[in-house]
Amino acid sequence: MIRKALSLLLAAALCLCLLPGALAEAAKPEYAEITVEVFDRGTDGGKTDPTNNFYTDWIKKKVLEDENIGVTFVAVSRWEETEQLNNLMAAGTAPDISFTYSGELITNYSQQGGVVDLTPYIESGVLDDLKAFLGADLAKPGSDFIYRNQINETGATYSIPARRMNVAQNNTFIRKDWLDKLGLPIPTTTEEYVEALRQFKAQDPGGVGLDKVIPFTMTNDVRWRASTILDSFIDPELSDRDRWVNTIADRYFLLPNYKEGFRLLNQLYNEGLIDPEFALYKDDTPSDNLIKSGVVGSFIHNWDQPYRDTPGLLRDLQINVPEAEIVAIDPFVNSAGQTAKGLYDAAGLNFFVPIFSKAPEAALRYANWLSRVENRYYLQIGEEGVTHVLENGIPRLISAEGPQIMNSAQNIDYTFGINGLDTGNPETYVQALASSYTVDPQLIVDAYELAMKDGRPSIVVPGVEILSAGPVNQTLVDKGLTLMARAVTAKPEEFDATWDADIADWLAAGAQEVLDERAEKYIAPSAE
């Protein structure tokens, strides 16, 4: 008792001592060294070493001054992050701050006892700035967003999500100059859209050669590259529970009526309207090259994909075809008369601290430091006149050359607590966003509006771990690719048999087990 009182007294005395700024130096915590993951996107074209550049120097210098922490960055390939993270975790050399978009992967690690429980740290106030920045969790009333990944049964928090400023997910794009040439209107229904594809195929408005026109291109990741078409077939009356339970490995194959979307794709493929080589495209590159070369009429992708600097679809297309225009459209109406589209959950990238970390507290202090507005904001927009200019107080990003070039948009790979630009003012958000592109801002405003129109927020059931998913997830993803490719390319009369057989195989390969566990663990959001 006496000891407790004494220590309280001491603590109070210490606080009093620290109040004058002159003594702040003494408050500096002990020096600690940490490692922090950074994605290596391997982008070419004058970009810098992700672990050693202008921005890492800035971070290192400032965090050493503010928090007495020495930071070393560890590059992990964006495109092989799972494999590389597995290796780093197995070798015990994963960075003190590691991150991944895959919640399943973190569950897998934490199940094996490989991840630090962050709950005590959050409670002790180490992460207070981050907690304030992340705010309340709209999907879990009465809870802080920082506790989004807390597990209900144990109260442990193995990872903390980033806050996504922009939840727009995907859009359908079409060559407006082709529509204009054929005198066709912007498609507003599925039928009009299909008719436009047929006209592209029959009339070759781009003059690229009848045998070369590809009305619609995609890759083997069909559920993503045909998402707006497929999602419009999902029964809009479906309950949140059924939708959540039947979504396995982030795939909608088991949702009622989703199959009919594939039937339409199958029909389009057999009419020759879909890129006949899509199943051979294991990534975007071949399909991107077709778009850039000017033979493609339409495609579906990230809501702003053609306008991004990387891969620069519109920019490169206009080099080949100066009059080319790509616009976002929204034709796929569901049975409720809406153009329902998926939206991202507000939780993005998750970061975690591996169990073998020697300085978990310092790592978390770094995460907290990063979430302070003066630090993240500078990293996101850079220096005025170099990486952005201010217009009416709204920062407009400009592409920098030289040492201050950013490897990822808004330095997202360093500012892992935030995904998207936070201007501190929701009203100016869309303008700030639109002016961060190098294309006509109106294109961005329009695309954003369409992507958000009738957007369906993703269903979140916080705090539930699906244990059976980890070991089978990759198998289900890979088998899903086969299932989708076979369904699209089957002969129309064999479509049903192909689909049903592959779904049965998919269920047997582990999807059924996951489905059962999800059905058992679903918790309806409480109406607090």
Add this chain to the structure above:
Amino acid sequence: MVRTNPIRRRSGVSYIRKTWMLYAMLALPLAFFVIFRYIPMTNIVIAFKEYNMFRTVWSAPWVGWKWFSKALGTADFFNALRNTVTLNLLDLAVGFPAPIMLAILLNELAYRRFKKLTQTVVYLPHFLSWIIISGLALQLFAPNTGLVNMALAKIGRAPIHFLDSSRGWVPTYIGLGLWQSVGWNTIIYLAAITGISTELYEAAEVDGASRLRKIWHVTLPGLRPTIVTLLIMSLGRILGSEFDRPYAMRNSLVTDVADVISTYVYRVGIRSNQFSLASAVGLFQSVVCVFFLVIANSIARRSGERGIW
């Protein structure tokens, strides 16, 4: 060989004194094998343990045959097993005789510079990675934009689905394998042919043997030990599978014929964090391979060949 006996008969001390330098020279390579080959092999026990990456191999609890029965209980494993055996047997049937024939053909060429040139040209693909070859394959054989199918379209033929149908993919896979490796293996046979005494050819010529006769009665018997050794070694690899070739060549439409054990292990074991399962499948694969090797070797020895041990 006669001299070893008197040394043996004397005391061991003097034998060691005489030969210790040779053993000392052997020590380094031996240490290499012990440290880098045999000690890591002890980790194979994780095939029988509930291993995870945050435990040491030895502290993980034993689970017996759990991972073996788990692997053997899935249709995917048997599919991968069947594909591995099928593709390897086809590789053997096509890829084994080809370099022998090519070596003999090259050997018969009178114009030496042409022979050298051909030899170099056919073995160069060996240095291309499978990633590059699969890229080339896409450029050549894609159904719509591939060079071959564009040529077929020009003469009014329907495209051949070299890559995107199971029936077309297997021959393409085997053919590209042959193209990549034939030249390299030819070098081994050409070296063996050089070792055949020219007197035998001269004698055959004196006896009036034709060119085909000489190939049949001199060259091929001269190559026989090399052929048998390489055949035994190929049979030992019948269940083994390289990774980059099937991984780079496969696509979503042909997984039913293209998923082999190595890609299965990569997906189910490595990418899904089930290292114990991956080890169990790997161990199974190795045991079967050793079995085949032993059988092939004993058959070879029984039929009068030297075998590989």
